[in-house]
Amino acid sequence: xxxxxxxxxTKKGAFVLTSDExxxxxxxxxxxxxxxxxxHLKGSPVDPNRIYASQSSGWxxxxxxxxxxxxxxxxPVGNEFAYEGSTGTHQWYxxxxxxxxxKRIWHxxxxxxxxxxxxxxxxxxxxxxxxxGGKNWKELSGLRNHDSGPRWQPGAGGMAVHxxxxxxxxxxxxxxxxxxxxxxxxxxxxETWRPMNRGLTSKYIPDPDAEVGHCVHRIAxxxxxxxxxxxxxxxxxxxxxxxxxxxxxxxGNLPTDFGFPIDVHAxxxxxxxxxxxxxxSEHFPIDxxxxxxxxxxxxxxWEALTNGLPQSDCYVNxxxxxxxxxxxxxxxxxxxxxxxxxxxxxxxGDTWTPIVRDLPAVLSVEVQTLP
Amino acid sequence: xIRVELPAHLRKLAxxxxxxxxxxxxxxxxxxxxDALEARYPVLRGTIRDHGxxxxxxxxxxFACEQDLSLEAPDTPxxxxxxxxxxxFMVIGAIAGG
Numbered sequence: 001x002x003x004x005x006x007x008x009x010t011k012k013g014a015f016v017l018t019s020d021e022x023x024x025x026x027x028x029x030x031x032x033x034x035x036x037x038x039x040h041l042k043g044s045p046v047d048p049n050r051i052y053a054s055q056s057s058g059w060x061x062x063x064x065x066x067x068x069x070x071x072x073x074x075x076p077v078g079n080e081f082a083y084e085g086s087t088g089t090h091q092w093y094x095x096x097x098x099x100x101x102x103k104r105i106w107h108x109x110x111x112x113x114x115x116x117x118x119x120x121x122x123x124x125x126x127x128x129x130x131x132x133g134g135k136n137w138k139e140l141s142g143l144r145n146h147d148s149g150p151r152w153q154p155g156a157g158g159m160a161v162h163x164x165x166x167x168x169x170x171x172x173x174x175x176x177x178x179x180x181x182x183x184x185x186x187x188x189x190x191e192t193w194r195p196m197n198r199g200l201t202s203k204y205i206p207d208p209d210a211e212v213g214h215c216v217h218r219i220a221x222x223x224x225x226x227x228x229x230x231x232x233x234x235x236x237x238x239x240x241x242x243x244x245x246x247x248x249x250x251x252g253n254l255p256t257d258f259g260f261p262i263d264v265h266a267x268x269x270x271x272x273x274x275x276x277x278x279x280x281s282e283h284f285p286i287d288x289x290x291x292x293x294x295x296x297x298x299x300x301x302w303e304a305l306t307n308g309l310p311q312s313d314c315y316v317n318x319x320x321x322x323x324x325x326x327x328x329x330x331x332x333x334x335x336x337x338x339x340x341x342x343x344x345x346x347x348x349g350d351t352w353t354p355i356v357r358d359l360p361a362v363l364s365v366e367v368q369t370l371p
Numbered sequence: 372x373i374r375v376e377l378p379a380h381l382r383k384l385a386x387x388x389x390x391x392x393x394x395x396x397x398x399x400x401x402x403x404x405x406d407a408l409e410a411r412y413p414v415l416r417g418t419i420r421d422h423g424x425x426x427x428x429x430x431x432x433x434f435a436c437e438q439d440l441s442l443e444a445p446d447t448p449x450x451x452x453x454x455x456x457x458x459x460f461m462v463i464g465a466i467a468g469g
Contacts, residue, residue, distance in 0.1 A: 035380060059430040059464045060380055060418040076384065076414050080422045 004326045005070065005368040006344075007051065008336055009038035012360035014053055016071040019355075021328055023346040026355045032074060033065065040107050040321055040364040041071075044115040048368050052118050052134055056104040064105065064120075064134045077134035081105070081122060084141035090124065091153040100124045100144065107321060109164035113171065121161030125152060125178045129190065140190035143176065148195060148212040152181035155215050155234075162320055163219050167226040175229065175244060180215040183231070183244050196244035200233065217260045218320040219244075222269035230272050230299070232262040232320070237274055239299050250299025255286055261323035265348060266331040270298040273333060273349060275318040284315040292335070294349050308352035309343065316341070321364035328369055336362025373404055373449075374459040378431075381419070381462070385412040390459055399454045401433060402445030419462055430465040 006017040006026075013031025032038075036055045044050040049070045055063040062081060065074040081102050092098035103123040111117035116133040126144045128137040143161075152159060160179060167173035172189045175196070182197040200214045215234035222228065231238040231247065236257050238247040251257035256276045265271035272295050278286045285291060289312065292305040316339035326332035333349050336342045340359040345352045375391040382388065393407045402425075409416045420427055425445070427433070432441040436450040436458050452458040 057380065059378070059428065060384075061421075061428060062417070063384070079417045082423060 002328065003370045004328065004332060005043070005048070005370055006324075006334055006342065006355070007041040007043065007053075007071065007364075007366040007368070008342055008356075008359065008362055009040050009053070009321075009364035010336075010340070010360040010362050011037055014038040014041055014055075014071075015356070015359060017342065017355060023326075023328075023332055023344060023355075028356055029071070031360075032071070033063075036063075037104075038363065039104060040366070042108050042110055042366045043070075043368045044110040044118075045112050046110075047115040048370055050110070050115040050133075052108045052110060054105040054108055054120070062102075062104055064108075066134050078130065078136050081120070081126075081128055081137050082139070083126060083144065084139040085145075088145065088149055090149055090159065091151055093154065097150060100126070102126075103158065104160075106160040106162045107164055109166065111171075112166055112168055119164050119166075119174070121164050121176065123158045123160035124154075125159045125161050125181060127161050127164065127176055127190065140186075142186070142191050143184060143193045146184070146193055146195070148181070151212050152178065153213065155179040163216075165219060165221055165229075167221075168223045169226055173226075173243075175219060175221075177216040177219045177231075179217065180234075181212045182214040182216050183219060183229075185244055196240075197247070198245065199240075199247035200238060201236070201249070202234065218262050220262050220264050220272070222264045225269045228269065228298070230262050230264060232259050232274055234258065234280060237262065237299060250295075252295070252300035252302055254293055254302050255291075255304075259318075260320040261318055261335065263323045263325055263333070265333075266325050266327040267329075268296070268331075268348075271296045271348070272298065273323065274302075275323070275335060277317060283317040288313045288315055290314040290316065290337075292333070292345075292349055292352075305345075305349040305352070307350060308345075314339075319363055322362050324365045324367040326367045326369045332367065334365050334367055336365045338362065372456045373399060373407070373453065374456055375404065375408055376459040376461040378462060378464040380464075381415060384414050384418065387412075392456075398446075399449050400446050401440060401443055401449065404449065404460055405445075432463045432465070434461040434463055435459070 003020045008015040013034045015030035041053040051067040053065040089097035105120045107121035109119040120128040163177040165175040184193040229240045290309040293302040316337035323335040333345045338361040341357040373393045
């Protein structure tokens, strides 16, 4: 019988939740790496037992952990993330230039074809690659050294490569998103990168054609249609149908188009999910009602999904890496909150239930669909 | 034998209980003790000192014999009581809370 494994990164450790294909009863293991911030865990699509985890601490810095048995046991691998060549500077909050400083890994993206190859998105913004299962890391420095680098700036949460998407039809093409620089794309496996932000509008950027500076919170794509990307920006939900060359707004009837995560249904490339958050100064749902919004038309027309979600006195946030989908026949949707709940829907979002509810603040959720 | 006391999270990473005991050749300094610690437990590289620069991580401090050695140079000799193994060299994390 097939099943799912949900990998949850929290402010105080990692948790692994498993269930069969009915997704009714859940076994929770953890905390792994208790007391450490786990920004992200993700399994290899090639070998589901190979899982990478980013473990970090303000005291002790960055560790990368690897499991080869589906998250039962872990071994630390390489933790040296050195910027290549001249470190350079980016824009600081006060407009002055500030040197790049490595802080942590926000996101790990295993290769679609080789379990030993994995990409890491860093704060301060950079992308690294390991080709030996995480033991050694080399920066793909063409991203950080892009001409626009001195104009990138940190958002309130830092300046990080928080999203890495590999085009399944063209392994040389990778998209990344950086707050607050925007989307970048490489077509040569990471050597050179190009800003891909045409069509985005941000009211705090006076130049409507600004090449960089947009606070992109998350991008997502469906593997069958990698030319189409969906974006939750600081404000606005956007989509592109030309590989991020141009974007257009599809916020439509959302009650607020601020938010963090966005994801795509496993079997319906035009069905997408967001979690509207009241505003950038009030990071919680409107009126204390936790609602996922689903569009079956690739944006613009949205419906609220509330069945099973708290509809009063709920003031949690859902962070950018804290939503994922499984690939079972009836697609499951999962998201975690800063209140420590992980909610799951086994019916594409129609009904929800908390599968665990008292964890530390959830930073990330990933799902593996197991044979 | 040099005794080294580590914060709980680093003991867990290194898979040790209690103090670590290290053979360190003369001269016994801040730098040679940390070098020996990282050689014996490679998993600790980067967790106390930065890779490359070997600068102490900001939220950690070095103490021995009731002295704060955090700002001393790496070639600073450790106190005789540490060299004789009578007192531990301590790596201490800043207290969090409030």
